[in-house]
Amino acid sequence: MSVTLQSFTQYAPGSSRKILDNINLTVEDGAFIALVGPSGAGKTSLLRAIGGLSPVYEGHLLIDGLPIGHSDLPKRKTGFVFQNYALFRHMSVARNISFGLDVLPRKHRPDRADISARVQDLLDLIQLPHLAHARPDQLSGGQRQRVALARALATEPKLLLLDEPFGALDPIVRRTIRRWLRELHDKLGLTTILVTHDHEEALDIADRLVVMQDGRIVQDADANTLNAYPQTPFVMQFLGETLEFAGEIQNKHFIPEDTDVLPFPVTENNGKTTVFIRPSEVRFVAHKGAAHILSQTRNPNGLYHYTVKTTQRTLDITTPVITEHAEDEKFGLDISQGKIFPNIR
Numbered sequence: 583m584s585v586t587l588q589s590f591t592q593y594a595p596g597s598s599r600k601i602l603d604n605i606n607l608t609v610e611d612g613a614f615i616a617l618v619g620p621s622g623a624g625k626t627s628l629l630r631a632i633g634g635l636s637p638v639y640e641g642h643l644l645i646d647g648l649p650i651g652h653s654d655l656p657k658r659k660t661g662f663v664f665q666n667y668a669l670f671r672h673m674s675v676a677r678n679i680s681f682g683l684d685v686l687p688r689k690h691r692p693d694r695a696d697i698s699a700r701v702q703d704l705l706d707l708i709q710l711p712h713l714a715h716a717r718p719d720q721l722s723g724g725q726r727q728r729v730a731l732a733r734a735l736a737t738e739p740k741l742l743l744l745d746e747p748f749g750a751l752d753p754i755v756r757r758t759i760r761r762w763l764r765e766l767h768d769k770l771g772l773t774t775i776l777v778t779h780d781h782e783e784a785l786d787i788a789d790r791l792v793v794m795q796d797g798r799i800v801q802d803a804d805a806n807t808l809n810a811y812p813q814t815p816f817v818m819q820f821l822g823e824t825l826e827f828a829g830e831i832q833n834k835h836f837i838p839e840d841t842d843v844l845p846f847p848v849t850e851n852n853g854k855t856t857v858f859i860r861p862s863e864v865r866f867v868a869h870k871g872a873a874h875i876l877s878q879t880r881n882p883n884g885l886y887h888y889t890v891k892t893t894q895r896t897l898d899i900t901t902p903v904i905t906e907h908a909e910d911e912k913f914g915l916d917i918s919q920g921k922i923f924p925n926i927r
């Protein structure tokens with residue numbers, strides 16, 4: 583099931599404040615995308631809009647190429663798992679999962695044996711095969727979340743909308759269940775849209791990340807493109823640790839304010855600017871400055887951590903690259919692998 587939003591704008595109720603601001607997005611049939619961004623960016627609002635839960639908006643929402651008004655909303659095969667999932671407290675886990683099937687009109691409803699088999703398959707998938715008869719209040723938060731996922735999958739949706747579904751799970755279960763979800767997505771040919779705060783989770787599971795900020799999409803790209811060509815400092819910072827170096831461009835050279843940082847050639851025009859760089863891309867160049875290492879350690883994960891003192895500041899650099907410099911040696915910092923964003927001073 584494909585979803586397209588064109589010039590989609592939504593206002594906070596009774597206000598002129600835009601919650602979603604001119605969103606243009608296409609999610610192709612079979613795609614797995616993640617909506618990422620800081621709290622309040624509009625991720626949940628966008629997910630709800632895609633699910634047809636935002637009755638008032640400007641612009642267009644198309645499902646399988648048809649304007650939403652022309653498609654039959656209740657028949658859209660959409661499964662939701664929202665942050666505040668609500669299981670039916672008086673029903674067993676199995677009944678919660680089968681609920682969407684039990685209430686189907688008779689001609690669409692699978693027979694009892696098929697429903698039971700599907701529920702058992704889903705319980706196996708969410709790794710809770712023994713909890714069919716448990717009540718929701720006997721489950722942990724993470725278990726409830728998995729049941730909510732199973733419930734959303736029971737009706738075999740084509741479009742799966744997930745809002746932080748793994749939030750309550752511990753990191754190991756979280757990793758396992760997201761791999762499982764990705765496999766399930768591929769196996770069932772779903773179109774899946776996942777809202778997450780966790781960029782590592784998004785990078786791990788999704789084909790594409792849609793990065794949001796202040797109700798807008800700031801970049802929509804796969805992980806490699808986001809890493810190599812972040813459109814804004816925000817995207818770069820969101821995806822990982824970033825160091826900033828202020829300076830000025832003069833005659834096609836970046837001249838850093840910090841005298842222990844080495845100038846390097848650039849293509850941009852004269853003016854003040856900032857270079858953004860991943861710590862692992864900084865190189866130490868012997869005898870080219872007065873920077874020195876205050877401390878160096880090897881983290882348990884195999885990365886090297888250096889605390890570096892330049893004349894102007896102290897920097898923490900974590901990198902997989904070991905440097906050959908002794909603690910008392912002086913050096914300059916080569917940041918020529920960094921990025922300059924237009925209009926960022």
Ligand SMILES: Nc1ncnc2c1ncn2[C@@H]1O[C@H](COP(=O)(O)OP(=O)(O)OP(=O)(O)O)[C@@H](O)[C@H]1O
Binds near residue numbers: 621625627
């Ligand atoms: N019903 C509402 N009335 C007024 N403002 C709202 C309403 N729903 C959302 N907003 C506002 O819209 C903005 C986006 O909220 P939204 O929940 O979509 O962000 P989010 O990116 O999902 O945040 P989080 O990660 O914290 O869940 C926020 O500023 C929020 O306060």
